[in-house]
Amino acid sequence: MDSIIVTGNGPLKGQIPIAGAKNACLTLMPATLLSEEPLTLTNAPRLSDIKTMTELLQSLGAEVTSMQDGQVQAMSSHNLSTTRAEYDIVRKMRASNLVLGPLLAREHHAEVSLPGGCAIGARPMDLHITALEAMGAEIELKDGYLHAKAPGGLKGAVHELRFASVGATENVVMAATLAKGTTVLKNAAREPEIVDLVHCLRKMGAQIDGEGTSTITIQGVDRLSGATHPVVTDRIELGTYMLAPAICGGEVELLGGRIDLVGAFCEKLDAAGVSVEETDSGLKVARKNGRVRAVDVVTEPFPGFPTDLQAQMMALMCTAEGTSVLEERIFENRFMHAPELMRMGAEIEVHGGTATVTGVEKLKGAPVMATDLRASVSLILAGLAAEGETIVNRVYHLDRGYERVEEKLRNIGARIERVNAE
Numbered sequence: 001m002d003s004i005i006v007t008g009n010g011p012l013k014g015q016i017p018i019a020g021a022k023n024a025c026l027t028l029m030p031a032t033l034l035s036e037e038p039l040t041l042t043n044a045p046r047l048s049d050i051k052t053m054t055e056l057l058q059s060l061g062a063e064v065t066s067m068q069d070g071q072v073q074a075m076s077s078h079n080l081s082t083t084r085a086e087y088d089i090v091r092k093m094r095a096s097n098l099v100l101g102p103l104l105a106r107e108h109h110a111e112v113s114l115p116g117g118c119a120i121g122a123r124p125m126d127l128h129i130t131a132l133e134a135m136g137a138e139i140e141l142k143d144g145y146l147h148a149k150a151p152g153g154l155k156g157a158v159h160e161l162r163f164a165s166v167g168a169t170e171n172v173v174m175a176a177t178l179a180k181g182t183t184v185l186k187n188a189a190r191e192p193e194i195v196d197l198v199h200c201l202r203k204m205g206a207q208i209d210g211e212g213t214s215t216i217t218i219q220g221v222d223r224l225s226g227a228t229h230p231v232v233t234d235r236i237e238l239g240t241y242m243l244a245p246a247i248c249g250g251e252v253e254l255l256g257g258r259i260d261l262v263g264a265f266c267e268k269l270d271a272a273g274v275s276v277e278e279t280d281s282g283l284k285v286a287r288k289n290g291r292v293r294a295v296d297v298v299t300e301p302f303p304g305f306p307t308d309l310q311a312q313m314m315a316l317m318c319t320a321e322g323t324s325v326l327e328e329r330i331f332e333n334r335f336m337h338a339p340e341l342m343r344m345g346a347e348i349e350v351h352g353g354t355a356t357v358t359g360v361e362k363l364k365g366a367p368v369m370a371t372d373l374r375a376s377v378s379l380i381l382a383g384l385a386a387e388g389e390t391i392v393n394r395v396y397h398l399d400r401g402y403e404r405v406e407e408k409l410r411n412i413g414a415r416i417e418r419v420n421a422e
C-alpha cells in the first residue's frame with residue numbers, strides 16, 4: 001500500500017492547473033444512460049472514482065472509451081444489457097447511486113444496490129426514493145437492492161426535497177428529462193456540479209430551467225441526443241490547493257480557478273489574512289507575513305462553505321493565531337482527521353458536530369492515517385506546514401479525488417514523495 005511522505009518547508013511558489021470536477025464528472029457520466037447517442041466529456045479528471053463509474057457503466061452494457069490519458073470520456077449507451085447495478089461496484093463509491101434516475105427514466109425499471117456504510121456518516125437514500133416515488137416510481141428494498149419500476153414511464157410531479165441533497169437533485173433532474181409532463185423540484189441543491197449537469201443535459205435536448213436556484217423545472221421530452229461537454233473546474237481541488245500557500249506562505253496561481261466556484265471559502269481566507277486575486281488565467285493566492293488569523297466556519301450547502309473543504313480548512317486553522325470553531329452541518333461524522341492532526345501537535349476539541357481549534361505556532365511531523373478523501377489531503381497540507389517528516393498512510397483515499405497530487409505540489413516547491421510500503 002502506498003504512503004506519502006511530506007517534509008515541511010517554507011514558502012511555495014508557482015502555478016497549479018486545476019482539473020475537471022470529480023463530482024461533476026460522476027453525475028455527467030451516468031447521463032449517458034439517458035440517450036442512445038454518444039456523449040463525450042472533455043476535461044475529465046484522471047481519478048480512481050472515474051474508473052469505478054466507467055466500470056459500473058460498462059457493467060450495464062454502455063461503451064466507455066477513455067482517451068488522451070483519461071481526459072476524454074467517450075460514452076455510448078446504444079444498447080444496455082442489464083439495469084442491475086451490482087453491489088460489488090456500488091459499494092466502492094456512493095455516487096454509483098446516480099445510475100438509478102437515468103435507468104428508471106429510460107428503461108422504466110432498475111435494480112440498484114444500496115451503497116452501504118460510508119466513513120463520513122450514514123448517507124441514506126430516502127430523499128432520492130421519495131422524490132422518484134412522487135414521479136410515479138414504485139421502489140422496494142429487497143436483498144440489499146432498491147428494486148424500482150415505473151410501469152408506463154415516470155410522470156412529472158411537483159416535489160420538495162426535505163434537504164437540498166446534491167445526489168437526490170441530480171437523480172431527479174436526470175430522471176425528469178424523459179418523464180411525461182413537467183417536474184418542479186423545490187429546495188433543489190444549487191451546487192455548480194448541478195449547473196454543469198443541466199448545461200450538458202440541455203445540449204442533449206433536455207428542457208430545464210432554474211439550475212443554480214432552489215427551484216428547477218424540467219419539461220420531459222421523448223428522447224435525448226448525444227453531446228460533447230467540458231467538465232466544470234473542480235472547486236474542491238481548487239480550494240485545497242489555495243490552502244497550500246495559505247498554510248506555508250508564498251504565492252501560487254491556480255490555473256482555471258474561478259471566484260464564483262469558491263465564494264464563501266474566499267471570504268474566510270480573506271478574513272484569515274490570505275489574499276486572493278483574480279488573474280487572466282485563474283486565481284492567485286498569497287500569504288506574505290506572519291500567521292493566519294483564526295476564523296469560524298459553518299459548512300452549508302452551496303453557496304455556503306463546502307463540507308468537502310472543512311478538513312483542509314481545519315489544517316489551516318491548526319496553525320492560526322487564536323481559536324476557531326468549525327461546525328459541520330452536512331455530515332454527522334466528519335472530523336476523523338482531527339485525532340490525526342492532534343498527533344501532529346494540533347490542539348482540537350471535538351463535541352458532536354463542532355470542533356474547536358486553538359492554533360499552535362508549529363505543527364510537528366508524524367505518521368498519520370488517511371481516513372477518507374478530504375481528510376487525507378488535509379493531512380498532506382498539515383505536513384507541508386509541519387516541522388520534520390509526515391508520513392500519510394492509506395493514501396488510496398487520495399487517489400479517488402486528486403490527480404497527480406505529488407507532481408502538482410512538487411511543482412510549487414513542496415517536498416513530497418510517494419513510497420510503496422511493500
Ligand code: UD1
Binds near residue numbers: 126127128129163
Ligand atoms: C455530494 C458530493 C460530496 C459532498 C456532498 C455534500 C458527489 C459525488 N458527492 O454527495 O462530495 O460532500 O454532496 O456537498 O457529488 N441525505 C439523506 N438522505 C438522502 C440523501 C442525503 O439524509 O437521500 C443526507 C446525507 O446523509 C448527508 C446530507 O444529506 O448528511 C448531504 O448529502 P448529499 O447532498 O446527498 O450528498 P451526496 O450527493 O451524497
